[in-house]
Each structure stands twice: as structure tokens, then as C-alpha cells.
Amino acid sequence: MEYLLVKCVNRQAGTVRSNRWSTFTMALKDRKIPSFRVSSACIIMSLPQQLRDQSDFDQLPLNIPVSATIADIEENKGFIDYFRFVIEVKTKGESKYLIYRRYREFFNLHQILEARYSPENPAKLGPNTCILPPLPGKIFIGNKKDIAESRIPELNTYMKRLLGLPTWVLLDEALRMFFYQTEQDSEHQPRALRRLRPNTRKVKQVKSQKMDLFSSPRAEAMFDFRGNSKAELNLKKGEVIFLLRRVNADWLEGTVNNQTGIFPETFVKIIKPLPESDSEGEGGGHTYSCLRCFLLTPSGVDTRDVCVQEDLSIQPSYKDLLSRMRNVFKVDDIALNYRDPDGDLIRILDDEDVQLMIKEGRRQQHKVKRPVNQFPWELHVTMASDLSVYNTEA
Numbered sequence: 001m002e003y004l005l006v007k008c009v010n011r012q013a014g015t016v017r018s019n020r021w022s023t024f025t026m027a028l029k030d031r032k033i034p035s036f037r038v039s040s041a042c043i044i045m046s047l048p049q050q051l052r053d054q055s056d057f058d059q060l061p062l063n064i065p066v067s068a069t070i071a072d073i074e075e076n077k078g079f080i081d082y083f084r085f086v087i088e089v090k091t092k093g094e095s096k097y098l099i100y101r102r103y104r105e106f107f108n109l110h111q112i113l114e115a116r117y118s119p120e121n122p123a124k125l126g127p128n129t130c131i132l133p134p135l136p137g138k139i140f141i142g143n144k145k146d147i148a149e150s151r152i153p154e155l156n157t158y159m160k161r162l163l164g165l166p167t168w169v170l171l172d173e174a175l176r177m178f179f180y181q182t183e184q185d186s187e188h189q190p191r192a193l194r195r196l197r198p199n200t201r202k203v204k205q206v207k208s209q210k211m212d213l214f215s216s217p218r219a220e221a222m223f224d225f226r227g228n229s230k231a232e233l234n235l236k237k238g239e240v241i242f243l244l245r246r247v248n249a250d251w252l253e254g255t256v257n258n259q260t261g262i263f264p265e266t267f268v269k270i271i272k273p274l275p276e277s278d279s280e281g282e283g284g285g286h287t288y289s290c291l292r293c294f295l296l297t298p299s300g301v302d303t304r305d306v307c308v309q310e311d312l313s314i315q316p317s318y319k320d321l322l323s324r325m326r327n328v329f330k331v332d333d334i335a336l337n338y339r340d341p342d343g344d345l346i347r348i349l350d351d352e353d354v355q356l357m358i359k360e361g362r363r364q365q366h367k368v369k370r371p372v373n374q375f376p377w378e379l380h381v382t383m384a385s386d387l388s389v390y391n392t393e394a
Contacts, residue, residue, distance in 0.1 A: 057167055062093030064170055065179040068159040071098070073148045074191055077231040078310045079320040083148035085155065086190050089179050097181045098190060103138075103148075105178065106155065110135040112174045130169060133161035184311065217243035217275070219254070219268035228328045231288065231307055233261035235268070243274050247288050248371035250305055262288060262307050289314075290371070293379040295329045296389060304328055305374075312375060315358055318351050325381050337380040337389075344391040345380055 072086040084102045110132070119129040136154040139147050162175070169175065218240055225235040233256060235241065241254040241263070252274075253262045288307040295302040306328055310316075318336070326332055336348040338357040341364065348354060361377025370376065382389050 057092075060092055060167055060170065062091060063095075064092045064176070065089050066092050066163055068156075068163065068179060070152045070156055072190065073145070073152070074100070075145070075230075076309055077229060078308045078314075079306075079316045079324045081144070081230055083144055085148070085152070087159075089181070097186070098188075099179065099181050099185045100188060101178070103151065103155075106135060106158070107138070109174055109178045113169075113172065116172070116174075117169060128168075130165055132165075133158050217272050219243060219252070219265075219270045221267060222269050223267050225263055225267045227261065227263070228304075228306070229308075229324075231261055231309065233259060233263045235263055240271075241268060243270075243272075246274055247307060248290050248305070248373055251288075251290065251307055253288070264305070289373050289375060291375045291377075291379065293325065293328070293381060295331070295334075295381045297383070302329065312373070315355060318348060318354050321348075321354065321379065325379065329381060331381075331383075333384045335382050335384045335386075337382060338377060339380060345382070345389050347390070 067090045069088050070085045071088045073083045074086055075081065075083050082102060084100050087099050087101060088096060089099055090096050113132055117128065117130050118132055119125050122131060125131075135158055136151055163170065221235040221237050221239045221241065223235075224237055225233070227234050233241070233254070235256065239256050241252075241256045244253045244255065244260070247253055247262050250265055251262050252265050252268075253260070289310050289312050290305045290307045293304050293306055295304070306324065321336055322334070325334060325336060337345040338348065338360065340346050340360065346353075346357075348357060358377050361375070365376035368376075
């Protein structure tokens with residue numbers, strides 16, 4: 001019977017660690033097997049299911065990921081609405097945990113690994129090179145949820161093959177950080193884990209208790225309100241909104257017509273207020289973070305609070321901010337700006353400018369009193385062609 005085994009040489013030491021492997025190598029040479037040679041790349045021998053040498057694998061740390069499966073997808077209503085994958089990771093030490101990753105993070109990881117390990121000639125592997133599994137490509141048109149759902153089988157296969165690569169690839173810092181459970185991952189509670197639930201298990205449906213209409217905190221819409229994103233409710237004058245909590249000084253979260261979202265308090269009349277425990281800054285963390293932004297026009301200033309399901313520490317991209325402001329103010333030909341310590345407007349042109357704006361906002365945040373869930377930086381939106389807003393004095 002003919003066997004085939006893939007055995008990888010220790011790249012750093014330049015030799016094979018296992019004495020059993022050296023003995024086996026000498027035995028094969030003594031038998032004068034044709035075309036057998038030990039190379040610095042991957043050596044082809046026996047048993048197709050054994051993808052890495054057991055002795056090398058035994059020396060890996062216990063926290064090294066060995067398998068990963070997508071349990072579900074979740075929609076994130078941030079500066080740009082997107083879906084992320086809920087991934088259950090299992091380690092060599094048999095621990096399990098959940099991480100949350102966007103397709104963009106898969107793509108970035110793959111680019112890093114390609115730059116480090118892909119051979120120039122796939123038919124001829126060199127030192128420290130290997131064939132990476134293919135990553136499903138980007139999709140630019142279509143329903144975001146449908147796209148995310150369709151990617152699950154392909155990404156599961158990708159992760160399975162990725163974690164089956166030689167041990168020295170598993171020790172790569174970028175790969176380990178991708179599968180590492182961050183503090184934000186550990187604090188997040190998954191909404192559902194559909195793909196981890198056995199098909200034979202019946203989920204007990206718990207009927208929600210009927211809401212006491214007369215005792216629940218509620219408000220009446222005094223004006224129509226059209227939300228700028230999926231996080232915001234659409235209100236019609238006269239509708240009754242059942243209040244869930246206060247987001248900040250100006251926004252509330254509530255439920256109307258079986259939809260839950262946020263809305264500005266100025267559009268409603270409070271019939272019964274929220275209890276003190278649900279007021280701002282008390283009793284638990286905030287789901288939403290709010291960004292104060294201004295549209296500067298010759299006719300005046302339009303002020304908006306944009307609330308997103310993002311942490312205050314996030315650094316959004318310039319592209320995402322520009323897209324969101326165009327949607328908020330319904331104007332395309334705009335420019336993004338921030339104010340420096342002297343009060344002058346500074347135009348934002350790229351991600352580095354966004355980073356400078358955030359650093360400056362955090363440096364000055366002690367000078368301005370803001371709600372606890374409001375970003376320490378603000379956006380000033382102007383017309384792209386209007387240069388009169390800038391201080392051009394020498």
C-alpha cells in the first residue's frame with residue numbers, strides 16, 4: 001500500500017525536531033527510494049490526513065486556535081451599517097470562546113499572510129512559504145444580509161484550511177490576533193447562535209408578557225420624524241412610543257409598531273417619564289454612542305446627533321464618515337472638518353486626518369462637559385466648494 005505524508009521542516013532551526021523523523025529519513029535513503037530528498041520546504045511522504053508533525057503540534061501553546069466555526073451573523077448599526085460574523089473558536093487547550101469579525105478583517109488578514117508566506121511560483125515552494133487557502137472575494141452589489149449569509153460556508157472552509165496550515169503559520173502574530181478574544185469580544189452578548197444549535201433541539205418559545213399600557217413609561221409624537229439610519233425610529237404625529245431608556249440628554253430609545261430604535265426627545269411629549277434607574281449615566285452601559293455634528297451653510301447651522309452602535313474608542317474611516325454625513329444631511333457635495341484649539345476649521349481629507357481629529361478631541365475633552373456616551377470629537381460639515389469658512393490669514 002502506498003502512503004503519502006506531508007511533513008514540514010522547522011524553519012528557524014533548519015533541521016527536523018523529531019528523532020523519529022530523522023530515523024525514518026535514513027531508512028528511506030537506505031532503501032534507495034527514487035526522487036526522495038529532504039528540502040527546506042514541505043517534504044511529501046505518507047498519510048494524507050496528517051497535515052503537520054505531531055511533535056511540532058505538541059509544542060504549541062494551549063491557547064493556539066485549532067478550529068473555528070461561524071455560529072451566526074449580527075447586524076451592526078455603526079457609522080456604516082454592516083454585518084459581522086459570530087465565530088466560535090476552539091483552542092488546543094480545549095477552551096471555547098466567541099469572537100466577532102467583519103469580512104473586511106478576513107480580507108486584511110489574508111493580505112498580510114499572502115505578503116508573508118505565498119510563494120512567487122506556486123509550483124515551487126521556497127523556505128517559509130506555503131499555499132494559502134482561497135478567500136471568497138468581495139461582493140459590491142446586493143443585500144448585505146444575504147451576502148453575509150452566503151459567505152458562511154466559504155468562510156468556514158477558509159478558516160478550517162487556514163488552521164490546518166503548518167505549525168509555524170499558526171504562530172504568526174497576525175493570525176493569532178485575528179482569533180484572539182478581545183475585551184470587547186468577551187463583553188458582547190450574542191443575540192443568537194443559530195448554527196451552534198442542534199437541529200433536533202426544540203427551542204421553547206416564551207410568550208412575552210403583555211405590556212401594561214397605563215403603567216409603562218411612554219411618550220406621544222408631536223411631529224413626524226424620519227430616521228436617518230436603521231438605528232433610528234420613524235415616527236408619525238400622534239403615535240405613542242413606549243420608552244425603554246435614555247440614550248443621552250437629547251435622545252431616547254423606545255418601541256413603536258413593533259420596531260425598536262432611538263429618536264430625539266424634542267419630537268415627543270413625555271406622558272410618563274422613565275424611572276431614575278434608566279436615566280443617563282446610571283445602571284449599566286450604553287448601547288449607543290452619539291456624535292455631535294454641524295452643517296454650516298450661509299443660512300445658518302443645522303445641528304444633529306448621530307447615534308451609532310459603536311464604542312467611544314472607535315476610529316471610523318474617512319470614507320465611512322463622509323458617507324454617513326451625506327446620508328444625514330441629504331447633501332452630496334460636502335467636506336468634513338474639525339476645529340483646532342484656536343477655533344479654526346481644519347478640513348479632513350483622509351484617515352490620517354480623522355486620527356488627528358480624534359486625538360485632538362480627546363486632548364480637549366476635559367474642557368467640555370458632554371454626556372457619558374458622546375464622542376469627545378465633533379464633525380463640522382461644509383459645502384466642498386465653500387472656502388470662505390477657513391481662516392486664511394497668515
